[in-house]
Amino acid sequence: MPPRLSKIERRQQLIEAALRAFGAKGFHGTQVTDIIKEAGVARGTFYLYFDSKRALFDELVEDIYQRVRAVIKPINKKDIGKIPGEILGNIERATTLLLENPLLIKIFFSDAVGLDADFDSKLREYYNLILEKIRGGLTHGQRMGIIGEGDVEILSLCLMGSLKELLYQHFLGTHKAPLKKIVEEVYRIVLHATLHPDMVKYMRKVT
Template sequence: MTKRTKRSPRSSSETTTRAATARVPKVASAPLRPKPAANRAEKSAERRAAIVEAAMEEFIARGFAATRLDDVAKRAGVAKGTIYLHFTDKESMFEELIRTAIVPLIGNITMAPPGGSVRETIERFAATFIHEVVSTRRGDIIRLIVAEGPRFPAIADFYFREVVSRGLAGITALIQLGVASGEIRQKELARFPQLLVAPAIVAVIWQSLFARHAPLDAIEMFKVHLDLIFGERRTT
């Protein structure tokens, strides 16, 4: 019921921990040293980070229902009980994980440096997305949301509010900019910003399911897609 209100981990110095095992400086008064990483709070934060990392891995590999917390604990190098010091239960753990995993995406997405043409902006954005999401484990998180969303309305809601609606709003603005400047012919595109990102979504899914059957050059595909919207690309 009552959620623990640990603050999220700030520092994450992993290697130093082992190095400092032998002796712990007894600076009783000053909490001025964030680096050496050996006091209680920091260790706890590190463990939490390890749990989060391990849980992410397991959830991605097996889905929510099939993931065993015993396995998560083992992977994190921690006893099962420890998990419950950081999370109330499996379900809220899952939800919290998805939430925190998504947040950094928003940061990257919303910052859209307005330099250059609309096409350039979108191209840059798409390259970032493909590089940071499609080709990494974050893509799996998106797949995870698609997979578990219907069973976790809270997650679907959160994702819609924080990512989808904002992202689409930003893209709509970009499209309108492009229409105004004459770069984009098709005015109707602004009504369906989903069309612009659709290839990226498909790339994520393809990556998870079919990459080993037929690899897909997401960047190149997206360029062709942009050619459809902006007209033939000049040969680079």
């Protein structure tokens, strides 16, 4: 009775159902029953496409991570004047991606946290890869005199933490500012907190 779908479509259908279910109730709060009801398939069908509930979740998280990475472009360090704009672009694209897919935020920032030791270390790895990009940018910027003094380690954590918090609170509905506003403000804060005083002129231009 469920319209015959190709293997890929059926798989996608299950992934989307799981996304909604995990997003709504978290990993532990979601039962396989919830997912198959949402997808409108039988229990056995689920295991035709995924090895386990956990395997599906892992896949979901990995996918989210890849999508985030994909929108973060390396910054062209040759042209100083363009750097702020490129940073801004990265922030904007990542933020847009996640804000447009609130469930991704919920799952990545909340369900995926504290699942178990194995998973936590994988998650840490993900964050580290993103952090490295930020760190790399900052270090480079300091060497070039764009970025002001300060501990790059800590600074990058603060940047990531800020972004995570903004996204998470946005998802929670506590703070429903429009995307554009968020991006602008984050950008302003980031630059204030990081830019070398002499660079403020570039900053103004962009904002």
